[in-house]
Ligand SMILES: NC(=O)c1ccc[n+]([C@@H]2O[C@H](COP(=O)([O-])OP(=O)(O)OC[C@H]3O[C@@H](n4cnc5c(N)ncnc54)[C@H](O)[C@@H]3O)[C@@H](O)[C@H]2O)c1
């Protein structure tokens with residue numbers, strides 16, 4: 306059997322991004338050594354605040370081209386609160402990547418590995434387990450390039466919900482529900498009691514639901530969803546929603562299972578995908594060596610699964626199992642989860658578990 310080499314573009318980015326990304330490359334190297342006939346070719350690329358300060362372009366053309374031609378992209382985090390364009394908004398090359406590569410599906414799995422890690426009472430390992438799928442190229446982020454008139458007395462943002470993107474993201478959610486083999490249920494999170502865009506989203510969702518008769522479909526308003534996520538997270542299996550609602554609810558959901566350091570994500574398109582933790586550059590802890598790399602490691606596992614090669618799928622499971630094994634011991638935690646291990650030390654534990 307010939308060896309298959311996967312080209313992975315590595316975009317560390319800003320703040321803790323490179324710290325967690327470097328650790329995931331260590332994990333992937335370990336996995337590579339245990340796989341048959343598969344190798345990884347990692348290439349680091351400049352992106353983010355550093356690049357913006359030097360060249361004025363946070364996502365240089367060479368970096369974008371490398372992302373386009375790679376098999377997958379591994380991304381740390383980007384942006385810093387005090388680095389902004391003249392229009393007042395932060396640089397956000399990860400959003401540019403999502404839009405330019407057509408990564409419509411932000412897949413954000415939420416899983417409780419240890420009952421010690423949830424602020425909720427009475428949930429054992431595995432008892433909080435759902436996936437939030439966020440449309441990632443339009444919604445309320447659609448108008449983000451609009452220029453604010455400095456003399457205006459009012460400001461507007463436009464929500465765009467297109468049939469195409471909605472069909473694709475809803476189908477992705479139903480396919481995930483089918484593959485997970487859990488409750489086999491997809492819940493649309495919307496605001497169809499108030500917004501026309503959401504009435505439309507619901508109409509398209511219902512059309513897609515009819516294509517998946519083996520999956521239960523239901524609807525929940527976004528405000529009630531925030532309540533149910535805290536009161537009764539088990540009511541959800543797969544949730545699908547527009548961009549901004551998904552942005553907000555995915556952080557809330559991360560809080561149910563230990564925080565941002567536990568929340569992986571994959572931005573999925575038809576032919577490309579970017580894997581990154583749901584968290585940001587965490588400037589409050591950047592450079593201290595204490596960032597929790599688990600969200601990044603679980604994102605790397607999602608990448609291996611997405612590469613859709615039997616050996617990579619085996620590697621994805623090795624990472625998931627190793628994380629579960631390490632987190633079974635509540636003493637093995639980084640400071641964000643009440644522990645004392647550094648970013649490198651907890652990764653050492655995961656390498657041992659592999
Ligand atoms: N995908 C991305 O690249 C992304 C996502 C979110 C925010 N951002 C950007 O990051 C910057 C900081 O944003 P923010 O503070 O709102 O969100 P954040 O996710 O960076 O941090 C929120 C809180 O969670 C903690 N945290 C996050 N990740 C952690 C980890 N791996 N280990 C331990 N603790 C962790 C931080 O210390 C902080 O207290 C902003 O410039 C924002 O725009 C980027």
Ligand SMILES: CC(C)[C@H](C(=O)O)[C@@H](O)C(=O)O
Nearest residue numbers: 384397400552555583584585
């Ligand atoms: C930093 C920001 C632009 C980004 C987003 O809104 O997509 C982040 O919050 C996320 O969840 O990945």
